[in-house]
Amino acid sequence: MRFDIITVLPQLLESPFAHSILQRAQQKGKAEIHVHNLRDYATNKQKSVDDYPYGGGSGMVLSIEPFAACIEKLQSERKYDAVIFMTPDGETFNQSIANTLSLKENIMILCGHYKGIDQRIRDLFVTQEISIGDFVLSGGELPAAVVVDAVIRLIPGVLNDETSALSDSFMAGLLDAPVYTRPADWRGNKIPEILLSGHEAKISEWRHEEALKRTEKRRPDLLK
Structure with missing residues (x-):
């Protein structure tokens, strides 16, 4: 390109x-x-x-x-x-x-x-x-x-993880869900337990629900 x-x-x-x-x-x-x-x-x-x-x-x-x-x-x-x-x-x-x-x-x-x-x-x-x-x-x-x-950044092969761009905000018409990294417990602030479950289907469902919540709160116009 x-x-x-x-x-x-x-x-x-x-x-x-x-x-x-x-x-x-x-x-x-x-x-x-x-x-x-x-x-x-x-x-x-x-x-x-x-x-x-x-x-x-x-x-x-x-x-x-x-x-x-x-x-x-x-x-x-x-x-x-x-x-x-x-x-x-x-x-x-x-x-x-x-x-x-x-x-x-x-x-x-x-x-x-x-x-x-x-x-x-x-x-x-x-x-x-x-x-x-x-x-x-x-x-x-x-x-x-x-x-x-x-x-x-959308061109295949540009990002090290090609699936990363597919999950960005707006790609599915929604804002992205919250993301976390280590440590799982920082000063008593813990990440959602679902993210530690290893259950991909449930994690995916949780992320979609959180994306909907965030979009409804911050950009309700996108849901229309």
């Missing part, structure tokens, strides 16, 4: 992709992550990629030419299953979207900055718009990292 991320601040994405699960996924050859500096496609000597908005108003807008040049170059090299723009007014990202994207082969992600990007880029090139929540960040780099992390 390949991700191509276009950004005006590639440095913001260096750390998230260089450690832990995402690093191992790349080392194993399960995923490729390529970050492209939008300024490399600037058409002026100053390497500027933004301009004032037509009609006036505050802030700056990322220009159409650099984005179009980068997108078209990448599209000339391979076919993309999705061209995603990270934006607060996009569809709210969830596990279902992550599951769907994990079945793709090539994904391009555009990161906005300042006041946003020229609407014509969204109209002509973008196939999907995604938000990670009802709030505004300085740019689309961190949201892009969130999407990449959520998707890559």
